Amino acid sequence: MPASAEVGGQMGSTGRGRGFELALLGLLALLWGSSYALIKVATTGFAPITMVGLRCVLASALLYGLLRWRGLEVPRDWASWRAFMLQAALATVTPFVLIAWGAQQVQASLATILSCTSPIFAFFFGLALQRGNPPGWRKALGVVLGVLGVGLIVGQQGMMGGSVPHMLALVVSGALFALSGYTGLGFAARDPMVPAFGAQFCGMFVLLPLGLALEGPPHWPPPAGALVALVVFSVFCTALASVIWFRLIRTLGVVATTSQAYLRVPVGTAIGVVFLGDSLPPSALLGMLAVMGGVALMTSKA
Secondary structure (H helix, E strand, O other), X not given: OOOHHHHHOOOOOOHHHHHHHHHHHHHHHHHHHHHHHHHHHHOOOOOHHHHHHHHHHHHHHHHHHHHHHHXXXXXXXXXXXXXHHHHHHHHHHHHHHHHHHHOOOOOHHHHHHHHXXXXXXXXXXXXXXXXXXXXXXXXXXXXXXXXXXHHHHHHHHHHOOOOHHHHHHHHHHHHHHHHHHHHHHHHOOOOOHHHHHHHHHHHHHHHHHHHHHXXXXXXXXXXXXXXXXXXXXXXXXXXXXXXXXXXXXXXXXHHHHHOOHHHHHHHHHHHHHHHHOOOOOHHHHHHHHHHHHHHHHHOOOO
């Protein structure tokens, strides 16, 4: 996709093909929207860094098997693996460690809202990295609404005794996801399963030793619920979602792909409320509406 299309969030597919890409966008929102509740459950049996490292092990093993089954080659040149390592740092290692750490002190529903600001960051990164037309009033209003929504949630929850560092960690994860969209454009010529495997494989080699050094070996056996949550999170919300992500970055562009946060907010919030018993105060609900409205305006074509 041309660089100029990224800032405006224009979609590169039309007609029937575009409908399929939008369906994948909805599936990605469902997968990632459910990941916050799964992380919350998984960290009841695994320390945060270790949990994310084990997730990389399971996801990379599954993706490698699929690559071999499809007859695709794993790159062996250093340039490819340096790119995979950068992608792992931005999209696999750091943001998910921040989410796992933040989710320990923040409700899954609030964690969803705070980390779903990636479209706003994607817009800012697009303006910084590329020269495009000045944003219109809709996108400017979307930025303001998104920032106000996050500020309302963090400020109000902080006044009520919530952990501001844990909430800010979730916001930073959204910024890293946005930046990873632009670095992911470098894999446009590859089958999306290849960078998905490369990023998870690199993440495994970073996180497992780090988790062992900082958190010690995991207790065994873990609670059954935590183990099931880890497996589901690894297979569906990581392996499958990563392949979809790299495909959509190529077909829809960064801003449009990160707009799945618009759908991810109500999905993740509803799962947290229904299955984990989360409760959202009026300020959080107002902040959620502001974030969703901001994302909608940011990704509108007008």
